[in-house]
């Protein structure tokens with residue numbers, strides 16, 4: 047494309063098309079300002095019949111805009127094919143469709159959202175932003191599983207990692223916050239939400255992350271168990287006569303904080319409230335959760351060769367002073383010291399929660415995955 051043919055990208059629609067809902071945000075990228083956001087629910091279950099109908103509802107909600115310059119889409123899995131976000135064309139869609147096996151639940155909905163936009167916003171370019179792309183710089187020693195390599199070669203069984211858009215956003219935000227060039231930045235980023243993951247970032251690039259082939263691995267999460275001995279899974283399946291699909295539900299939807307604390311959904315607020323009332327199961331859930339986060343921070347501090355900062359983000363990382371204290375108080379061996387006052391008053395905003403003499407600063411930085419998608423869309427098209 048010649049320079050003259052390139053259009054200035056101002057208004058960017060960000061679409062997160064899931065299996066039963068479609069979330070959107072509209073940005074003015076000149077000011078990096080959000081103009082609108084919304085959610086269409088119950089797709090195929092009493093609400094709109096499909097993603098195309100859902101998108102028509104979005105167009106209505108936005109008042110039939112004619113000035114959208116580009117659309118950015120959250121796409122779960124780019125496998126090893128997409129190491130960065132990409133402008134969507136026929137070849138890209140064909141490649142994406144081959145990756146549905148990596149996310150049979152999410153990928154069809156993500157791609158359905160792109161196709162709906164192609165139909166409804168005719169001529170408006172679409173960009174796919176992959177949750178896995180940021181982690182594609184991991185070296186083999188971190189990414190591969192120690193099993194017969196034929197499973198990697200034939201089936202692509204390896205660690206991919208997720209939440210890449212969030213880890214990338216807070217990595218860029220950390221460079222700015224700390225006043226360090228991205229290329230020299232060594233940090234551990236902790237995305238702590240309902241789903242949670244850590245990334246080890248060395249010289250601005252991801253060198254390890256805690257999720258794996260799927261988002262099941264790593265930390266203890268709301269309803270996912272995180273790391274577990276594979277043989278334990280086999281034992282349970284055998285003893286209970288479970289199918290792979292049933293076991294998948296058990297590990298992804300009926301485990302984690304929910305299973306240990308007995309709190310439905312494993313919501314951190316409820317678990318903290320129960321623990322404060324002396325509930326032993328909630329207390330154990332919190333300690334297991336914090337232990338695992340601290341354990342990974344220690345490992346990733348080594349992986350990045352000594353972190354310039356530890357970054358906390360996500361619903362829990364940004365808002366829960368109690369959860370943060372439980373993690374940070376376990377990092378004494380790294381010379382990390384919590385500033386209790388700063389921690390207590392930091393909520394939903396950027397701030398340092400460690401003391402001045404802490405060997406590694408601990409920084410809360412709110413994530414913004416939608417803005418990251420809009421930025422990538424502008425970068426690729428603008």
Ligand code: ADP
Pocket residue numbers: 238239240241242268312313314315316360361362365366367
């Ligand atoms: P998701 O992974 O679904 O995007 P979020 O990043 O929104 O999740 O995080 C949801 C988690 O954040 C829940 O466990 C919730 O309890 C927790 N959380 C949100 N706000 C607060 C708060 N003010 N205090 C404590 N925990 C909070």
